[in-house]
Amino acid sequence: MLEIRNFVAGYSDVAVLHDVSLDVGDGQFISIVGPNGAGKSTLFKAISGIVAPMAGEIRFDGEDLLKVPPARRAHLGIAHVPEGRQVFTSLSVIENLEMGAFTREGRRNWKANLERIFTWLPVLKQRRNQLAGTLSGGEQQMVAIGRGLASSPKLLMLDEPSMGLAPAIADFVFDKLMEIRRDTGLTLLLVEQRVAEALQFADRGYVLETGRVVLEGTSECLKADDRVRRAYLGM
Amino acid sequence: MSESQILLESILQAIVAGLFIGAIYGLMCVGLASIFGVMRVINFAQGDFMMLGMYVSYFAFVAFGAQMFGSAAGPFAAAIIATPVMYVFGWAVHRLLISRVTGTRSTGMEAEGHYAQLILTLGIALVLQNGAMILFGAEMVSVRTPLSSAAWFVGPFGDGMALFVNKARTIAAIISLVVIVSLWLVIRRTNLGKSLRAAADNPEASIYMGIDVDRAHRVAFGLGTAITALAGGLLAANYPFHPFVGLDYVIIMYAGVVLGGIGSVPGAFWGGMTIGLVQQLSALVLPTQLQNATIFVFFLLIVTLRPQGFFGRNVERT
Numbered sequence: 001m002l003e004i005r006n007f008v009a010g011y012s013d014v015a016v017l018h019d020v021s022l023d024v025g026d027g028q029f030i031s032i033v034g035p036n037g038a039g040k041s042t043l044f045k046a047i048s049g050i051v052a053p054m055a056g057e058i059r060f061d062g063e064d065l066l067k068v069p070p071a072r073r074a075h076l077g078i079a080h081v082p083e084g085r086q087v088f089t090s091l092s093v094i095e096n097l098e099m100g101a102f103t104r105e106g107r108r109n110w111k112a113n114l115e116r117i118f119t120w121l122p123v124l125k126q127r128r129n130q131l132a133g134t135l136s137g138g139e140q141q142m143v144a145i146g147r148g149l150a151s152s153p154k155l156l157m158l159d160e161p162s163m164g165l166a167p168a169i170a171d172f173v174f175d176k177l178m179e180i181r182r183d184t185g186l187t188l189l190l191v192e193q194r195v196a197e198a199l200q201f202a203d204r205g206y207v208l209e210t211g212r213v214v215l216e217g218t219s220e221c222l223k224a225d226d227r228v229r230r231a232y233l234g235m
Numbered sequence: 236m237s238e239s240q241i242l243l244e245s246i247l248q249a250i251v252a253g254l255f256i257g258a259i260y261g262l263m264c265v266g267l268a269s270i271f272g273v274m275r276v277i278n279f280a281q282g283d284f285m286m287l288g289m290y291v292s293y294f295a296f297v298a299f300g301a302q303m304f305g306s307a308a309g310p311f312a313a314a315i316i317a318t319p320v321m322y323v324f325g326w327a328v329h330r331l332l333i334s335r336v337t338g339t340r341s342t343g344m345e346a347e348g349h350y351a352q353l354i355l356t357l358g359i360a361l362v363l364q365n366g367a368m369i370l371f372g373a374e375m376v377s378v379r380t381p382l383s384s385a386a387w388f389v390g391p392f393g394d395g396m397a398l399f400v401n402k403a404r405t406i407a408a409i410i411s412l413v414v415i416v417s418l419w420l421v422i423r424r425t426n427l428g429k430s431l432r433a434a435a436d437n438p439e440a441s442i443y444m445g446i447d448v449d450r451a452h453r454v455a456f457g458l459g460t461a462i463t464a465l466a467g468g469l470l471a472a473n474y475p476f477h478p479f480v481g482l483d484y485v486i487i488m489y490a491g492v493v494l495g496g497i498g499s500v501p502g503a504f505w506g507g508m509t510i511g512l513v514q515q516l517s518a519l520v521l522p523t524q525l526q527n528a529t530i531f532v533f534f535l536l537i538v539t540l541r542p543q544g545f546f547g548r549n550v551e552r553t
Binding site for chain 2: 048049050069070071072073074075079080082086087088089090091093098100101102103147151
């Protein structure tokens with residue numbers, strides 16, 4: 001579904017990502033792990049078109065994504081749940097979800113999607129008319145996830161959904177994601193610093209360090225790797 | 236009539252006048268609110284967009300408004316015809332100039348591009364003022380309708396008190412209210428309106444939603460220009476104007492938007508309304524030269540007591 005080949009990108013003239021290649025197949029759950037500043041969010045922003053590419057290619061369903069204007073990419077079926085949630089604070093929860101459904105597919109499936117989102121994340125139904133800016137961090141994360149799902153995506157990209165949340169809330173968000181994944185078989189691309197959780201259910205994983213893929217493989221493979229165990233799993 | 240009744244009559248008369256002029260000021264402020272309040276673009280040329288709206292209305296009236304709609308309805312029809320023209324004008328100004336110092340291009344600029352916006356829009360203001368001077372001349376013009384000097388009499392009530400309600404201003408106020416309510420409904424209820432609010436709230440997240448943020452900004456700028464220009468066209472039916480008239484009004488607009496609470500469309504309307512009322516009521520006790528001074532004393536008072544304005548919410552734009 002998503003193929004990234006020898007991709008280079010960064011800010012101004014400074015490359016943050018060097019020669020990154022990555023594959024996400026239909027229905028797969030792929031995790032990208034790595035320390036702060038490894039370029040994980042930059043990779044997501046490049047996929048969404050916020051960061052300009054310098055070299056390499058990104059294909060989505062065979063289409064050259066770099067030729068698609070950033071605001072059109074969501075319409076192809078890419079939903080980006082950004083780092084730090086980035087909900088529309090001055091819009092109500094339901095309006096946030098409606099903005100998620102700005103894509104044609106999202107609009108067509110609005111009713112069914114909304115029902116499913118409210119089943120997975122009932123707190124959004126309770127808070128539907130509240131301004132998103134007044135919600136707690138965990139609730140805002142659920143708004144961000146719900147907003148992503150409302151677009152009827154083919155690929156859901158999640159950038160550190162546990163960031164800034166209390167461990168119990170982060171666990172809850174993670175469980176919800178896994179429930180959604182079980183129910184829908186949706187293709188997931190997850191960036192996460194909580195490496196154990198990120199690799200637990202993923203089909204494959206990539207370790208990104210200082211803008212390079214230093215390790216890739218099935219999650220079993222990665223979890224068994226000495227470097228991963230020492231650096232990320234504290235074993 | 237006793238002395239106190241005469242006073243009461245003049246106060247009521249001033250309130251009526253204040254409500255009508257306030258409705259037009261409110262409309263004017265709502266136009267600026269969608270540019271300054273919502274898109275956070277500092278636009279010093281807003282008064283001159285209004286001036287242009289007045290001239291476009293004037294020429295629309297002279298060219299065909301009078302023949303097609305008659306001299307009574309003509310000025311209002313002309314103001315309404317000027318609105319889409321000014322939308323296109325605002326859209327084009329944004330596309331060609333403003334977009335270079337706003338939105339995604341302004342990240343990384345000093346003060347998020349506000350300095351550049353200040354200089355650019357001051358420049359646009361100067362070009363428009365002097366351009367209008369060359370094209371239209373310096374003499375005062377006005378779009379006169381017989382309704383400007385016609386009034387409905389209300390009363391007599393009490394002990395022979397009577398109010399007169401200017402017909403042209405009543406119609407202008409009604410048009411203002413209809414436009415404001417429709418705009419408010421568009422912004423609150425429609426997908427277009429919600430996407431404009433989303434684009435103003437968080438441009439980056441809006442792109443992730445598939446909203447074309449640059450287009451949203453152009454539309455908002457065009458709308459803001461068109462609405463202020465419509466207010467100009469409505470004023471033109473009551474007040475004579477000249478190429479530098481924008482200066483008088485741009486200050487009122489900023490005061491109204493800040494008074495109402497930055498970012499709030501209903502707030503901007505009430506801000507403009509308040510200014511209209513203060514202006515008319517102050518004329519009862521103060522010489523007319525002090526009208527504008529009174530507005531600002533009142534403005535400072537409100538901003539001291541309630542810095543976020545009438546409708547400002549601190550939770551927005553955290």
